[in-house]
Amino acid sequence: MLDLLFAVIARDLKLALRRQADLVSALFFFIIVVSLFPLGVGPEMDMLRKMAPGVLWVAALLATMLTLPRLFGDDYRDGTLEQLVLAPQPLPVTVLGKMAAHWLTSGLPLTLLAPVLGLQFDLSADGLLVLTLALLVGTPSLSAIGAIGAALTLGLRGGGVLVSLLVLPLYIPVLIFGAGAVDAAVSGLGFEAHLSLLGALLAGSLFFAPWATAAALKISLE
Amino acid sequence: MNNRLINWFKFASPATFYPLAGKMIPWFVALSVVFGAAGLYLGMFVAPTDFQQGEGYRIIFIHVPASWMSMFIYLVMAFWAALGLAFNTRLSGMMATALAPTGALMAFLSLWTGALWGKPMWGTWWVWDARLTSELILLFLYIGFIALQSAIDDPRRADKAGAVLALVGVVNIPIIYFSVKWWNTLHQGASVSLTKSPSMAATMLWAMLLVALCFWMYSIAVALGRARNIMLERERHTEWVRQLLAGKES
Structure with missing residues (x-):
C-alpha cells in the first residue's frame, strides 16, 4: 500500500516537474491576486494589516482551485486514469497519492511563498509564522476536498x-479557521484552537475525501 | 413473507410510481391550500400585533417555515441520494433532482424575506450573522448541485454524481454551520442577534406551524410533479410511456 502511495506520488511529481509552466503560473496567479488588493483598496497600512489574513487565504483558495482540473484531467484525456481505476490496487490509496502530489505542487509552494507576500501587508513576525503554519495545515485539506469536485466534473x-x-x-x-488563526495571532490572542480545528478538518478530509473521490471517479468513468 | 418487500419495491419503478404520484398530487395541493389559508389567516389577522416590532414582524410567518423547509429538503435530498447510490434505483435520483429546485427556492425565499424583515427592524438589509451566512451557503450548495446535474448529459451519471455531491454536502453542513457560528462570535461582528424574546404567543406558533405544513405539502406536490415530468422525459423510449401518451391522445 505504501509502495503504491509513493509510486503514485513520484509519478505525479515527475509529470508536474516536466510541466513547470503550470506550477509557476498558479503561483503567479496567487501573487498577482494578492497584489491587486492594495491597488483596489488603497495603500493605508493599518487597513492592509487587518485585511492580510483574509486576502492571503482567499487568494490561496482561488489558486488551489485553479489547479484542480489538472489533478485528474491529463490522466483522463490520455486514458491513464481508466487503467488506474481498473488496477487491482485500492483506488482510494491511488487517489490519496494524487492528492499528496497535488498538494506538494500547489499547496506547499503557496505556503512557502505566503510569508513574503505577508511582508507586503506589514504582518508582524508572529502573524507571518502563524500564517505559514496555518497554510501548512490547511492547504492539504483544500487539495483533498477539491479532489472530490475535480473527480465529479471530469x-x-x-x-x-x-x-x-x-x-x-x-x-x-x-x-474561516485559517484566516482566524492569523487574525488571532496578530491581535495577540491564542491561535492554537484555530490550528487544532484546521488539523481536525485535515484529519477528517484525509479520511473521507479519498473514498468520496474514488466513488466520483468511478461514476465519471462509467 | 416476501410480500411486504415486493410491495415496497413495487413503487420504485417509474411505471408504477407515475400514476401513484398523479393520484397523490391533488391531495397534497388541497392540503397545502387548506393549511396555507388557515396559517395565513391566523398569522395575518388573528395573531396580536407585536409589542416591539409592530405589524412588520408578520413576515416571519413566511420566513421561518421557508428556512425550515430549505434545511429539511436538503436532508431529504441527501436521503434519496444515498438510497439511489445504495440500491441503484432510478426513481431515487429523480426524486433528488426534483427536490433541488424547491429547496433552492425555499433558501432564496428565506433570505429574501429575511432581508425585507431586517431593513425595518435592524435598519439594514443584510448582516453577517451566523444564521444568515449559513443559509446563504446552503443556497450555494443547492446551486452547485443543480449546476452539476445540468452539466452532465447522461441522466444516470448525473444522478450518481449529484448523489455523491449531496452526501458530501450533508456531511459538511454541520461543519460549515459551526465554523460560521464560531467565526461570528469571534469577530463580534453583528451587534443584533436573531434570538427574539422567548415567549411567543400561542397563536403565532400555531400560525407558523400551519404555514410550515403548507410549505411541506407544497414541496411534496411540486417535487412529485417535477419527478413525473423527469420520468416521462427519461423513459420516453419505454413501452409504458408510449402507451400512456397514446392513451392520452386518443
Whole structure:
C-alpha cells in the first residue's frame, strides 16, 4: 500500500516537474491576486494589516482551485486514469497519492511563498509564522476536498467554472479557521484552537475525501 | 413473507410510481391550500400585533417555515441520494433532482424575506450573522448541485454524481454551520442577534406551524410533479410511456 502511495506520488511529481509552466503560473496567479488588493483598496497600512489574513487565504483558495482540473484531467484525456481505476490496487490509496502530489505542487509552494507576500501587508513576525503554519495545515485539506469536485466534473463542459461552484462552499470552514488563526495571532490572542480545528478538518478530509473521490471517479468513468 | 418487500419495491419503478404520484398530487395541493389559508389567516389577522416590532414582524410567518423547509429538503435530498447510490434505483435520483429546485427556492425565499424583515427592524438589509451566512451557503450548495446535474448529459451519471455531491454536502453542513457560528462570535461582528424574546404567543406558533405544513405539502406536490415530468422525459423510449401518451391522445 505504501509502495503504491509513493509510486503514485513520484509519478505525479515527475509529470508536474516536466510541466513547470503550470506550477509557476498558479503561483503567479496567487501573487498577482494578492497584489491587486492594495491597488483596489488603497495603500493605508493599518487597513492592509487587518485585511492580510483574509486576502492571503482567499487568494490561496482561488489558486488551489485553479489547479484542480489538472489533478485528474491529463490522466483522463490520455486514458491513464481508466487503467488506474481498473488496477487491482485500492483506488482510494491511488487517489490519496494524487492528492499528496497535488498538494506538494500547489499547496506547499503557496505556503512557502505566503510569508513574503505577508511582508507586503506589514504582518508582524508572529502573524507571518502563524500564517505559514496555518497554510501548512490547511492547504492539504483544500487539495483533498477539491479532489472530490475535480473527480465529479471530469470531462464535463465548463468543468473549470463548475468546480468552483461545487468546491468553494466546502472550503469555507478552512478559510474561516485559517484566516482566524492569523487574525488571532496578530491581535495577540491564542491561535492554537484555530490550528487544532484546521488539523481536525485535515484529519477528517484525509479520511473521507479519498473514498468520496474514488466513488466520483468511478461514476465519471462509467 | 416476501410480500411486504415486493410491495415496497413495487413503487420504485417509474411505471408504477407515475400514476401513484398523479393520484397523490391533488391531495397534497388541497392540503397545502387548506393549511396555507388557515396559517395565513391566523398569522395575518388573528395573531396580536407585536409589542416591539409592530405589524412588520408578520413576515416571519413566511420566513421561518421557508428556512425550515430549505434545511429539511436538503436532508431529504441527501436521503434519496444515498438510497439511489445504495440500491441503484432510478426513481431515487429523480426524486433528488426534483427536490433541488424547491429547496433552492425555499433558501432564496428565506433570505429574501429575511432581508425585507431586517431593513425595518435592524435598519439594514443584510448582516453577517451566523444564521444568515449559513443559509446563504446552503443556497450555494443547492446551486452547485443543480449546476452539476445540468452539466452532465447522461441522466444516470448525473444522478450518481449529484448523489455523491449531496452526501458530501450533508456531511459538511454541520461543519460549515459551526465554523460560521464560531467565526461570528469571534469577530463580534453583528451587534443584533436573531434570538427574539422567548415567549411567543400561542397563536403565532400555531400560525407558523400551519404555514410550515403548507410549505411541506407544497414541496411534496411540486417535487412529485417535477419527478413525473423527469420520468416521462427519461423513459420516453419505454413501452409504458408510449402507451400512456397514446392513451392520452386518443
